[in-house]
Amino acid sequence: MSLATCICADIGGSFIKFGLSSQAGEVTLIDQCPNPAHSWSDFVAALQQLIATHHASIAPDAPLAISTTGVVNTRSDTILAGNIPAFNGHKVTAELTDALKRPVVIANDADCFTLAESRLGKAHDCTIVLGAILGTGVGGGLVINGNIIEGRGGITAEWGHGPITKTSVTSLSGEELTLPRLACGCGQVGCLDTYGGARGLERLHQWRHNVALSSREIMQQWHEKAPQALETLHLWLQIVSEPLAFTINILGVDKVVVGGGLASEEELIAQLDNAVRQLILTPTAEKLIEPGQFYHQGGLVGASFLTR
């Protein structure tokens, strides 16, 4: 077996996933461990241990490419991740390069997912690619001409953080409902993130029906055509489609690839695609929004392109 020419790691709040790559776009997930997210020294030691365990399979000069949750600012070499306080106060790339004695490159996980889709996945023939993450919350990544656009302060394509365009939504029976504006984790009020991801879907269901269900249960009931779930997703599509169409108009997006847990809901994403295509300025009969090919391991696959 040939030695891996790139080490890939996907850093989440709970786990570090560890993969080896001999070719861009091909990564084998070979190990994972809990992320000691509260301690920088323990975090560095965990990476050192993973590399030591698998060193026989790794070329001596292989760089480490990291996909991570959080805001990655390569200019200041900092990462802001609420669930990984270990990053606070550290020049992450510089200190890891020093500690691990190999080149280290780091990018945000939504950006890595979008990069994977742009280079190899559903958007491989597209110039301007938006990664729309519908996970716990709403995130985004932007890749143009096969390159991640990092943006000022590490922020680009964050279509989840800005006010929902609609102040009211229409029920299945035609009733106009005033949508409450909720406080968002980012400090603003009324962001799409408060209704758009899995937690948002749960809030929407709770608001409309006064019933607490998990997003999984709501989706299950939607598939079973239960009236309350049909109503919730009917409202959800109205709330999410306008900001997404707006984002597409602004960026001139050729393809939207959806990542995160809701990407597995193919029928829902098809309905979102249909709704958004009615709203954009350049109507198209072609599919514009679809689940990403790499929504499971997009971080690792995308990371494998970072050093090549």
Ligand SMILES: [Zn+2]
């Ligand atoms: Zn927000």
